[in-house]
Amino acid sequence: MEPRVTEPAPSLPRLLEVMARLRDPDTGCPWDIVQDFGTIAPFTVEEAYEVADAIRRGPEPAMLMDELGDLLLQVVYHSRMAEERGWFRFEDVAAAIAAKMIRRHPHVFGETQASDAAGLTEIWEAQKTKERAARAETGVLAGVATTLPGLTRAAKLTKRAARVGFDWPDADAVLDKLTEETAELRAELPAADPARLADEVGDLLFVLANLARKLELDPEACISQANTKFERRFNAIEDVLARQGRSPADASLEEMEAEWTAAKRRGL
Secondary structure, eight states: OOOOOOOOOTHHHHHHHHHHHHTOTTTSOHHHHTOOHHHHHHHHHHHHHHHHHHHHHOOOHHHHHHHHHHHHHHHHHHHHHHHHTTSOOHHHHHHHHHHHHHHHOHHHHSSOOOOSHHHHHHHHHHHHHHHHHHTTOOSTTTTOOTTSOHHHHHHHHHHHHHTTTOSOSSHHHHHHHHHHHHHHHHHHTTTTOHHHHHHHHHHHHHHHHHHHHHTTOOHHHHHHHHHHHHHHHHHHHHHHHHHTTOOGGGSOHHHHHHHHHHHHHTTO
């Protein structure tokens, strides 16, 4: 049985029309008219993170729908600016990604067979390698975007290198490297040279990203979880102090650490 494909709703052409109106040089929005790819790019990244945050927060369909709409607007925005330059249209973007998905899934749309996730990954990566070659992107590390978050890019770079055998054998080996890098950072502390310290801290973060990779964890998800946990526990400290008519600025470090431990014991 063929899968059911939903026909494009009138809302999509309407969205394209709205963006065209916003960008109209004579009657559009003054803010939207002056934007370009560079000024919109940070919003695109931000909206992608907000989608991820909506998913992390739990099953709230209305919130997820809203954030996905904001992300879709970014694609429409970039596509409109490209159309104004005569490069391509939104329809071309949609057609290109559809063609790419067909190329990368020959086990669905072609004759190639794959029986498990490992086989599918091999097919996917082989097709991506062909596409990079067609774009004249050579080298094992070619095509890993420089604009990715640092921890994500570190994991992706070394995952690529691992495919040709350049990798730590296991997580224990990465932990040994972490100990080595920590010692190197400690050795730089007395001199306090900012450039050297930045270099050593960078090495430490790079190794931590790879520790997450070896443990099959997403390093960005790990740091996001840690940030959320810190925020939750610090908010608990503020709540306790507020009930006493005080703020963190009025409390000693020892008092705040005691409340932090209490929050941790409560499972926060």
